Amino acid sequence: CNDAGVEFHHSKCATSFIRDVIAPVYVPELVNEFFSFDKTVSYQGHFKPIMAIQFTELPDGVFIGCSINHAVTDGTSFWNFFNTYAEICRKISNNDPSIEKISRQPEFSRDSRIFSFCREAILELKAKVNSNNKDKLLVNEDFNAFEKCYFDKSVNLNGIFENWLFKSSNIANTAEISSFQSLSALLWRAVTRARKLPVSKTTTFRMAVNCRHRLNPKLDPLYFGNAIQSIPTYAVAGDVTSRDLRWCAERLNESVEAHKDERVRGYLKEWEKDPRCFPLGNFDGASMTMGSSPRFPMYENDFGWGRPLAIRSGGANKFDGKISAFPGREGMGGVDLEVVLAPETMAAIESDPEFMQYVMN
Known part of the structure; x- marks a missing residue:
């Protein structure tokens, strides 16, 4: 360990708003600037901290960018850490007496x-894949997810798709x-x-x-x-x-x-x-x-x-x-x-x- 600790950066971005980050269909290049270790390669972990947090203030919100060396941790560990970090911050701001206890104690025994x-x-896609009888396929080839999810609010879609799954999963030896x-x-x-x-x-x-x-x-x-x-x-x-x-x-x-x-x-x-x-x-x-x-x-x-x-x-x-x-x-x-x-x-x-x-x- 190089004992470099964890870097914490507090930045301000006065010219970009939340909509500039999440509204575009394509992920904007701006997002990369919210991560301190952008363009840092894994080997540099020998000389740099293995982790950095960047807190970027936008005019109407904040973006918290967390970067960590993938040689040290995977996604499961990363998100458990991030959740724990958020939990501790939340408890401090609320003067929560249970600050010393965290919900998920980590286990240390070993173009976009x-x-x-x-x-x-x-569910529709899963039903289609799990049905091997094309003549009795229970899905609609004209299915449109945007239309179904946003415009046809009166339809009990969950019930329909669960019924498809029940029927199409009843296939022996598959x-x-x-x-x-x-x-x-x-x-x-x-x-x-x-x-x-x-x-x-x-x-x-x-x-x-x-x-x-x-x-x-x-x-x-x-x-x-x-x-x-x-x-x-x-x-x-x-x-x-x-x-x-x-x-x-x-x-x-x-x-x-x-x-x-x-x-x-x-x-x-x-x-x-x-x-x-x-x-x-x-x-x-x-x-x-x-x-x-x-x-x-x-x-x-x-x-x-x-x-x-x-x-x-x-x-x-x-x-x-x-x-x-x-x-x-x-x-x-x-x-x-x-x-x-x-x-x-x-x-x-x-x-x-x-x-x-x-x-x-």
Whole structure:
């Protein structure tokens, strides 16, 4: 440890308002300036603090940017820390006598754009993936998430989609695909189509998975540290684009289900034999990486001013094909995906009917 502590910066931005941060369809470059360690690489943790907090005052609100070295902690630990930091600040401002007790005690024993998906759209997508009978498919091909979620308020959508899920999940000898895997498969297909890759080109879809519960014995859910691994799933572009959504989702599901204790430890043993830097990026033009998680308690960060209005990430670990998943602010199973793509690829998926029918913004 270099004993550099944690940097804290108090900044003021008099020319930009909340609307300038969260209203644009594309995430503005301004957001990167709210993070102290923007453009800092992991190795610089040997010389710089491993963490920095930047508190930026806007004319009509504040932005709290928290940067931490990913070699030290993963998303689970990061958001547990951020929630705890907010809880302590809130208790201090309220003179709360329970300041010494925190709710989630950590365990220390060892071009970017936001695409929003409402719960109904995700359930519809999951139902589609889990139905392998095209003749009896229980979904409407003309489904429009924006229209359903915002204009048809009188319809009991939750009941309709739950009924679809109940019926379509009753398939013998077939593993159920999760909502998140269904959403990932949708992205895999859309981006592969948009990139116009040769049919024989191998594509890669990586998913960052939490290994705490995959080990035997399991780690504590609040184990503080970096306990994630990146799981690759491979398929040629021709298969990704010509086969159906379920086929892609099944490939992702198989990769995740196979990643258990033996494989987790095997990855570590192989790395010890042959240490190497993780190949972050899209070097072959056919890769995608899904990071973060809609399960992280991002909107529970109440510093005493109420819940956050929005979640945005900075420029770290961003490249063509990087996707970051956030929970929707309203909860109820909604998901926001921060997607970074080359301009021509982004333009193509924005006009992809299979993809955009589920997007609500």
